[in-house]
Amino acid sequence: MTDEERIELANLLFPNIDKTRDYYEDKYPERNLPEGAMVTRYGPSPTGFVHLGNLLSAFADMMYAKQSNGSFFLRIEDTDQKRMVDGGIENIVSVLHDFDILPNEGYSFGGEYGPYQQSERTEIYQTYVKDLIVKGLAYPCFMTEEEIATIKEEQEINKTKIGIYGVYAADRDLSLDEVKEHLKEKHEYVIRLKSPGNPKNEIEVVDCIKGKLKFPEHDVDTILLKKDGTPTYHFAHAIDDHLMHTTHVIRGDEWVSSLPLHIQLFEVLGFEPVKYAHIAPITIKDQETGNIRKISKRKDPWFGVKYYDENGIPIEALHLYLATITNTNFEEWYLSNPDKSISDFTFSFDKQAIGGTSFDEAKLINLCKTYFSRKSGKEVYEETLNWAKKHDNEYAKVLEENKEDMIKFLSIEKDGPRPRKDISKYSEVKEEFSYAIDSIFKKENYAKNESEKEYNIDLVLDYVNNYLDLDCDNETWFNGVREFATKNGYAASPKDYKNNPDDYKGHVGDICEAIRVMITGRLKSPDLFSIMKILGKEKILERIELYKSR
């Protein structure tokens, strides 16, 4: 085709496209950002299902943009209407809010480079395609699905590469008249890239995470525009990330095979290439086979994003976990910098794992414990209350009624360099601190006690009534218990008892255990004296009465 014929063809195919490339290039000028600023994006499809892997890449997007004073935007990639789920887009936005992974620009967040929804950018894509046709770099293809299926079969038999390329690209060099003929017959068509590549050439791509990657040059005449005029992912990616001035495309590993295509697309379109960072997927090692298997929504509930909220895992703790998989040196840094937060850490691509990362629940839980241990009793109280308001309204009410005391209980052993590290989830607070709130502490609490021992009620009553002094420090108190123990034939220390078990009825620990069980209903608790202090003598006696009546 001659130059003139191509212009005619372009106008024939896209009579309604009257804008030009230059129009859009001017409309979306270079961003005014500081040197080294990174522009990243999260581009979910509108199915609305967000999983841990999505969250991981969005988290990385956010952190890299933030630390470089760049921009992180949300773009809805809804070029395929089949993937559209009612309420899906809203769900994506709300999950981002829930997990505090917030874009500063994009769909529902505003910005200068919109629309941030691909279904509203059709005209833009078509403008660029029209230009490609004029330049002879794209063409309409009228092959039917049956024809393509036949070719595929043939290719499978011949064990050659599958796809429309080289000799298989039958409509690549159609004359203008032939195209007109098809059009007259109302044949449906797609627009394909006239790939300039030769697979004999090797191209080298540098991925920010994976390093140097080598591929044969891309030569498949990939579809740019589907027959309904909407773009494929690949084409939309090139156009959007160019026009929105993305600097770093951070995405899942499954895209590395498309790299030769994407690089070629940028070349053909005359765009400055973007940098790519492919994140290894989160995987799961199957217990039985030992193989890495696909994650299943049913088998691996943690993969779905609801899991964290329902189980009361703090958002920030999840961030901590995401940070540890994003950068392998994060964890060590965090442990040695107890006063710093995630945003003080500098993420870098070369500290990102290349291989797949298995989800490690034990690690997450441990991170949660560390998180809680670094929070004050007041903070734990407030966060737990917020969580309870959503998941356990009754408990939330009780928490509010007992705010002062609850904070005191939650603050036990929080001072000092080694704060208590026991809670890992908001959902555990109710059970762990079941003794803290009078109105919900019932006889049944004693039944949960694993010990079937019968404790000496009179002994404990005698102690509380005649010896217990709540106005002293821990050491004085414990010495008092020791004295009481000795007086009643118990050893002053477990060691003494261990050495001469026949000389004693037991040891101080046994007395403490009896008190502990009667007032908390549990064998394990934080510092006993602190609990008693908060409870006060009156309530302690009530608890003993309750124990008696059980």
Next chain:
RNA sequence: GGCCUGUUGGUGAAGUGGCUUAACACACUGCCCUCUCAAGGCAGCAUUCACGGAUUCGAAUUCCGUACAGGCUACCA
């Protein structure tokens, strides 16, 4: 079938040719501390980096082959 990627302990992993008799963290085990628990302290936990060859004075680290695993190979993203 083709193309691409990965493979270090129970787990997540550090490691980019000699400082590695393989860091750190989690988990686990034992001991210590201790009124219980949590925390903490000490010790243990891969003579070896999927396997086989090659390069080198020297390799977990470079190259080749094999095995295994994962991804892509759609008018899905």
